[in-house]
Amino acid sequence: MDKLQLALILVGIISAICCFSAxxxxxxxxxxxxxxxxxxxxVGQRVFVADDSGSVTLTxxxxxxxxxxxxxxxxFDNAALYQTARVFTAPSSYAFRISRxxxxxxxxxxxxxASQSYDLAxxxxxxxxxDAVLIDSYTPAKNGAxxxxxxxFLLDVARGTLIITFVPLAGGLAFVNAVEVVSVPDNLMADSARTSRGQQLIPIALPLQMAYRVNVGGPAVAxxxxxxxxEWTKDQSYLAASAGIVTRVLAYNGSLKYLAGEATPDDAPSIVYATARELVMLHTVDQMTWQFDVDKQPSSYLIRFHWCDxxxxxxxxxxIDVYVGSHTVVTGLDLSTIGNGTLAFPYYMDFILDSSDPSGKIIIYIASSSSMKKNSSAYPGPILNGIEIMKMHFSSGSVVVIEQSSARSKKQNLAIVLGSVCGAFAVVSIAVALVIFLRKKEGKLLPSPSQSPSSTPWMPLLNRFSLRSRGPRASGAGSPSFTVDKDMPGAIPVGGSSAPSYRFPLAMLQEATDNFDESLVIGAGGFGKVYRAVLPDGTKVAVKRASPESRQGAREFRTEIELLSGLRHRHLVSLIGYCDEGDEMILLYEYMEHGSLRSRLYGGAATAGRALSWAQRLEACAGAARGLLYLHTALAKPVIHRDVKTSNILLDGGLAAKVADFGLSKAGPELDETHVSTAVKGSFGYVDPDYARTRKLTAKSDVYSFGVVLLEVLCARPVVDPRLPKPMVNLVEWALHWQGRGELDKVVDRRIAAAVRPQALTKYGETAARCLAERxxxxxxxxxxVWSLQFVMRLQDDSGLDFSDVNSLNLVRELTPPLDPRQSTSHENEAGGEGEGVADGEYTDVSMRGVFWQMVNVGGR
Structure with a gap:
């Protein structure tokens, strides 16, 4: 046994001890x-329980x-795990209760x-x-397994129950030998990653499917x-042999120095960081190469590089220089600089390969910086300690869910079904009789809308709107028109548009969009494309249609409908209706003539020469803030938007701002709770770091995102722009740096800089900084x-107005909006109806508590 083998064994023993202690x-x-x-x-040190033991539900x-x-x-490794299997001849599932x-x-x-009864091959x-298709088609015979x-797989499970469903294909069968569902630390995949597309930073999206996990230069890790x-494998089988290449493996016997904010023992075992492969610097070959086989169908991959000097x-x-195929990951990487002079500290770097090569190969090169090669004998060669390769967006098929109720026996099912049918029939009969009696008594019995074959049981507000046929029109006789029954209590006409939240037939939408003609596309997002359309009655609408490959699905579709059906405010985009025929998921909104706030900030062909003025930007921010305030205060539990950004703030014909896109919205905590624990959702750059770190969601998460919007509106530049010099890449860090120095005017969009009054800018900057507080x-x-932005607008409008003027009671009265909607009186509700219960047609923007606090604590704002 040579010294290197002995060292590896010693390192392995030490690392194993450290692993268990850590x-x-x-x-x-x-x-x-x-x-x-x-x-x-x-199996090893773990015990796998039987699937009929009661710990999970077999449905x-x-x-x-x-x-x-x-x-x-x-x-076989872990041979005991593969001696039994569960075979399914019909769609079946395991249900796991998720405690966190x-x-x-x-x-x-x-x-x-091959058993006596089934050939699993x-x-x-x-x-x-x-929420995700894990394996779209698994056929052992074709795969030669x-x-x-x-x-x-690494999933983000947001539900209280995880259901894993197995669906036999083409009359075949399904099977599985063992299943593991194990929580992982929140920060295992919490950061963003560089991408091969222009080196921009993007968040790491789940789910991920593990392709390779390799301990470079070290032993396999059980x-x-x-x-x-x-499980970590050795790297020898992936290391490309090349004439003249010489590498050596390294084994470190010292203690690893884990640094705050860098890799932890959970990111990779210490044996991975304590061993490495080094390129011996010869003049013939200047790089090490590893080659991995992946799908020939181009796919995205997350590649994690592990290092420890x-x-x-x-x-x-x-x-160290790192390349993936023709893409540069990093050049001149100096680990000691990252660690402020520290050596032997674990570190990893993530890189997203947007599209793999059609050859089905991922080739990784590790080389040395050219400045070091000139005197190679004086410097160590480049090293690598570990590689992980994970496939992203690995399937776009449709999910299948077999609920737990299917696990009951036939007799139980029959009894339950019969009981349910009888009970439901009795309840429905009583309810129908009562409704008919009450409607006849009031003399306002409405015709029932016709429902499509795809009708769903959660049609919101159905009983508040009627479908009526009007006389001949230009669009054809008898064209259906969706109208509000103005005699119905609580009915709200919204800007003369069609009745909100009504189901539209697909044929009508196909006609309105010329069968979804690409020339009518006015936007696109994670859900799908948005089309400009005109309904038969002349109403302009925006039609958002889910694309088949969309990773946002029915949950977001339903959230949007249910939320916007119950909320109405002039600073929220109104939902006019939806369509769910067949596999379609389509939403109809009021048409916003001036598009998104983002598009008007950055311009383009459509908005050339029409940049928003400073006053228009302030008005848009104040309007969006009022919309968010309504979301946070209108209901017993606040509604948290979770995706506040400039592209989700739209501008109507009068440039009034309205908050849009509620697919990620979530109900906030109960009155006796401080937060809601949930998976992190949102857009990169706008997500509240406190929420991302703790997964505790509050209304203050929207406040942080809105603070980012305030800076974006002021500076008119992207929130994250890797093309800029390093200190300027992150807008929040860059702008708050100048705000802290009292020189925020240095970063103001030059198109509006001359119009911004110093007092208004000071207050605006303070407001944004407070929204962006770490906690x-x-x-x-x-x-x-909202109050602060109104004050900014007064500081901007009134020449000579100063902070001391806030002590004027008259000014406070002018700035004070109506009372909180939850405290509105009955006559206020009668005056305006739902969402219009105050004199000026808006919900409150501030409570009297906020006004009083502002009066006595101006300096703190």
């Missing part, structure tokens, strides 16, 4: 299921437990053995959760030696933001 992370959810087994199965009566023939799993929503590893184990099936095949039970004797000696508790409520 394994402080305890998963909230830790399901280990041995499928088809009747007893627990011990199928069309399944069978099968066992592999003796001797069919010789020499968030990121989870889901691992599915497959080994296609002939299986063909798909696997999905409620004769070895155990584990599939690992699952028991990883705090998150991951275990080769340098002093700082600033190591310099949510230190940020103002939205009502205070």
């Amino acid at each position: 394994a402080a992370y305890t998963p909230a959810d830790n399901y280990l299921i041995s499928c088809g087994s009747s007893v627990g199965t011990t 199928s009566s069309h399944s069978a437990a099968v066992r592999a023939p003796p001797g069919s799993t010789p020499g 929503p968030g990121r989870h590893f889901v691992r599915l184990h497959f080994f296609p053995f 002939a299986a063909s099936f798909k696997v999905s959760t409620q 004769s070895q155990p095949v584990p599939h690992e 699952v028991d030696n990883d705090t998150l039970w991951r 275990v080769v340098s004797r002093a700082p600033q000696l190591l310099s 949510g508790a230190d940020r103002p409520a939205m009502e205070d933001v």
Whole structure:
């Protein structure tokens, strides 16, 4: 045994000890299921329980437990896990109770053995959760699988129950040997990553599917030696052989120095960071190369590089260049600079390959900076400690969900169905009789709208609007028109538009958009494209149609309809209707002539020469703030938007701002609670860092995002722009730097700089800075933001108005909006109806508490 092998063994032993001593992370959810087994199965240091033990719910009566023939799993790692399987002959699922929503590893184990009753190699099936298709088509016979095949996924589970469904394809069968559902730390994939498309930074999107996990230069790592039970393979089989290349493996016997904010023992085992492969610097070859086989269908991949400088004797000696195919990841990487002179500290870097090569190869090159090659003997060669490659957006198929109720026996099902039908019939009969009686009594019985075959049971506000046919029109006789019954209590005509939240027939929308003609597209987003359209009655609308490949689905569609059907405000975009025929998910909104606030800030062909003035920008910010205030205060529980950004603030014909896109909105905490724990959603650059870190959502998360909007409106530049010099890349950091120095005027958009009064800019900057406080508790409520923006507008409009003038009671009265809507009186409601219960037709913008606080504490604002 040579010294290197001895060193590796020693490092492995030390690392294993350190791994267990550092394994402080305890998963909230830790399901280990041995499928088809009747007893627990011990695998290493873990025990997989039987799938009929009660720890999970098996939702199928069309399944069978099968066992592999003796001797069919010789020499396999974790062979005991593959000796049994659960076979499904009809769509079936496992349901897991999730105690803590968030990121989870889901691992599915497959080994296609042949039992007496089933040949698992002939299986063909798909696997999905409620929100993602994990495997669109798995056929062991086509894949030539004769070895155990584990599939690992990283999901963001936002529900209280995770359902994993197995669906046999083409009359075949499905199977699984084992299932793992394990919580992972929130920060495992919390950061953004560089991308091959222009080196911009984008957030890492889940789900991810593991393709490779490699310990470069070190031994294979078993699952028991990883705090998150991951398996790491050796790198030799991927290392490209090339004439003249010389590498050596390194083993570090010292202590690793974990730095705050950098890699942790949960990101990779210490054995990965304590071993590495180094390129011996010769003049013939100046790079190491690894080659990985991936799908030939171009896909996006997240590649994580792990480093730990275990080769340098002093700082600033190591310099590393990294390339993926023809893309540059980083050049001149000096780990000691990142660690402020520290060596041997674990570090990782993420890179997103937007589209893999059609050849089905991912090639990674590690080289040394050209400045170091001139005197290569004086410097160590470039190193790499570990590689992880994860596939992104791995399937666009439709999800299948088999709910838990299907697990009941036929007799239970029959009894429950009969009981439910009888009970429902009785309740419906009574309800119908009561409604008919009351409507006849009032003399206002309305005709029932005709429903499409795709009618859903959650049609909002159906009973408040009627479908009437009008006389002949230019569009044709009898064209349907969707109108509000003005005699109905609480009915709200919104700007003369069609009645909100009504189901529209698909044929009408196809005609209005010329069968969704591309020339009518006025925008596009994660949900799909937005088309300009005119309804038969002449109403202009914006039609948002879900695209088949959209990663936003029915949940966002339903959220938008249910939310906007119950909320009406002049600073919220009104939902006119929707269509859900067949597989279509289409939303209709009032048409906003001037598009998004973002488009008017940055301009383009459509807005050339029409940049918003400073006064128009202030008015737009104040209007958007009023819309958010209404969301936060109109209902018993606040509605948190979660995606406040300039592209979701739209401008109507009069440049009035309206908040739009409520697909990610979520109900806030109850009165006796401080927050809602939920998965992090939003847009990169606008997401509240406190929410991203703790996953605790409050209305103050919207306040942070709105603070980013305030800076974007003032500076008219993107929130994150990697093309700029490093200090300017992040708008928030850049603008707050100048705000802290009292020189915010240096970053104002030059097109409006001359029009901005110093007093107004000072107050505006203070307002934005307070919204962007690191802790949510230190940020103002939205009502205070509205008040501050109104004050800014007065400071801008009135020559000579100063902060001291806020002590004037007359000024305070002029600035004070009406009372809180939740305290409005009955006669106010009668005056305006829902959403129009105050004299000027708006809901309140500030409470009297906020006004009083502002009067006595002006300096703090």
